Amino acid sequence: MSELVEKISLCVERGKVNKSSPYPKDLSGQDGADELTKQVLDLGIGPDIILNACNIGMQRIGERFGRNEVFVPELLMAAKAMNAVMAHLKPFFKSGAVKAKGKLILGTVAGDLHDIGKNLVSMVIEGNGWEVIDLGVDVKTEKFIEKIKEHPESIIGLSALLTTTMANMSKTVHEIKSQFPKMKIIVGGAPLSQKAAEQMGADGYAPDPQGAVAFLNQLAS
Amino acid sequence: MMNHSLKQIEVQKELFEVVINFSDLAIESKEVELTLGYMENKIPKHFSMLIDEIISELPKRCSIKTGYRILQLKKPPGKNDGLFIGDTFFKMDKIVTGQIKKLEKAALFVCTIGSGMENWSKQLLIDGDAAMAYLVDSIASLTVESVTNLLHDFIENEMMKNGLKITNRYSPGYCNWSVSEQHLLFSLLPQNFCGITLTDSALMLPIKSVSGVIGIGPKVKKKEYLCDTCGVKDCTYRATRRNTKSKKHI
Numbered sequence: 120m121s122e123l124v125e126k127i128s129l130c131v132e133r134g135k136v137n138k139s140s141p142y143p144k145d146l147s148g149q150d151g152a153d154e155l156t157k158q159v160l161d162l163g164i165g166p167d168i169i170l171n172a173c174n175i176g177m178q179r180i181g182e183r184f185g186r187n188e189v190f191v192p193e194l195l196m197a198a199k200a201m202n203a204v205m206a207h208l209k210p211f212f213k214s215g216a217v218k219a220k221g222k223l224i225l226g227t228v229a230g231d232l233h234d235i236g237k238n239l240v241s242m243v244i245e246g247n248g249w250e251v252i253d254l255g256v257d258v259k260t261e262k263f264i265e266k267i268k269e270h271p272e273s274i275i276g277l278s279a280l281l282t283t284t285m286a287n288m289s290k291t292v293h294e295i296k297s298q299f300p301k302m303k304i305i306v307g308g309a310p311l312s313q314k315a316a317e318q319m320g321a322d323g324y325a326p327d328p329q330g331a332v333a334f335l336n337q338l339a340s
Numbered sequence: 341m342m343n344h345s346l347k348q349i350e351v352q353k354e355l356f357e358v359v360i361n362f363s364d365l366a367i368e369s370k371e372v373e374l375t376l377g378y379m380e381n382k383i384p385k386h387f388s389m390l391i392d393e394i395i396s397e398l399p400k401r402c403s404i405k406t407g408y409r410i411l412q413l414k415k416p417p418g419k420n421d422g423l424f425i426g427d428t429f430f431k432m433d434k435i436v437t438g439q440i441k442k443l444e445k446a447a448l449f450v451c452t453i454g455s456g457m458e459n460w461s462k463q464l465l466i467d468g469d470a471a472m473a474y475l476v477d478s479i480a481s482l483t484v485e486s487v488t489n490l491l492h493d494f495i496e497n498e499m500m501k502n503g504l505k506i507t508n509r510y511s512p513g514y515c516n517w518s519v520s521e522q523h524l525l526f527s528l529l530p531q532n533f534c535g536i537t538l539t540d541s542a543l544m545l546p547i548k549s550v551s552g553v554i555g556i557g558p559k560v561k562k563k564e565y566l567c568d569t570c571g572v573k574d575c576t577y578r579a580t581r582r583n584t585k586s587k588k589h590i
Binding site: 134141195 | 376384470477520543547
């Protein structure tokens with residue numbers, strides 16, 4: 120049984136979505152994350168164990184990404200495999216059998232349309248048991264504020280890729296903090312740094328999806 | 341190397357549309373792979389096949405439009421934080437003004453490959469194929485950059501006919517030039533020029549569009565982008581330039 124759970128981790132790490140998926144080549148024809156999750160659930164293994172297996176797989180691919188051994192396409196395939204697992208686990212979240220760790224309102228700030236990093240973070244964070252409300256790209260401050268009012272218990276995640284939209288990010292952080300002083304905000308994106316995040320008043324900075332997960336999990340603990 | 345076969349149409353005085361067809365471009369899978377971060381032959385076969393498939397789709401999904409306008413350039417006396425292009429003041433970092441301040445003219449340009457590729461990418465994302473969506477998006481970005489390279493070369497060729505030279509190109513959103521100044525740049529072009537519009541937050545639509553300014557003068561020369569001296573150390577454009585070959589020509 121633990122072998123099956125370990126295989127789920129491997130399928131997530133390698134991006135093996137299901138049996139019919141031709142990727143990766145060396146796992147062709149084998150059961151993927153989709154089939155294995157169903158088998159494991161049918162055996163009575165709890166969804167939290169499966170979620171943990173997902174996290175291990177994403178952790179491993181995240182580390183390889185950090186070492187430049189794999190790149191965004193491999194990471195996205197891993198996220199797709201993870202989504203295949205999550206599709207089976209969603210009913211458990213809905214019923215409350217598995218509780219979401221919390222909510223993250225996520226968006227790319229106004230004037231910026233880059234979303235690959237944000238989408239990756241969204242997928243990885245969901246796979247780590249968080250509910251993600253993704254507002255998309257070019258999100259004005261007012262929209263973030265509106266969503267916060269609907270979900271006041273959330274954490275906020277802001278993304279930007281252009282150096283010049285960091286100014287919009289800073290304004291958004293400032294506006295959120297002025298209306299909701301206790302709201303926690305994490306920022307990310309290529310032009311950012313820990314120092315830039317601190318200067319704009321954010322509570323956290325993540326250079327990659329794993330960093331975002333670590334920040335959120337620390338808040339939830 | 342200049343492309344001598346492109347044609348331009350003078351729409352108004354000093355305002356031109358340049359006709360670039362897909363057949364004028366050379367999008368190579370190896371360049372795509374390098375842009376994505378894969379060194380020679382390191383990309384998984386699965387992704388290289390997807391890249392080939394996407395490149396084969398480019399001709400029918402791209403609608404290329406480009407154009408430029410020549411305007412006077414003037415440095416305001418005693419100020420180092422920007423330039424007048426026409427009668428409009430642009431606030432620019434010295435990374436940009438340092439390159440173009442001594443010139444007398446500028447070419448304001450725009451390019452687009454239309455919305456076909458972006459729509460395809462969006463649909464793939466909706467359908468749950470994020471990896472393919474990312475590859476389509478990346479190749480679309482590379483394609484519009486290639487179109488911009490051709491336009492840049494064409495403008496250089498045109499200016500050479502009058503004994504003039506050109507600088508690198510600079511775009512709002514990069515080199516610390518605020519993206520909000522897209523509104524100023526577009527105010528100097530006819531509305532909907534080359535089919536490109538701006539959102540309130542200064543994003544161009546279609547998304548795969550490029551705009552910017554090129555300096556023109558008798559003694560200027562194109563230099564390497566001054567990434568090493570720029571204060572923005574984590575700029576993704578710096579990383580992209582490190583990973584790609586120099587621009588392609590026909």
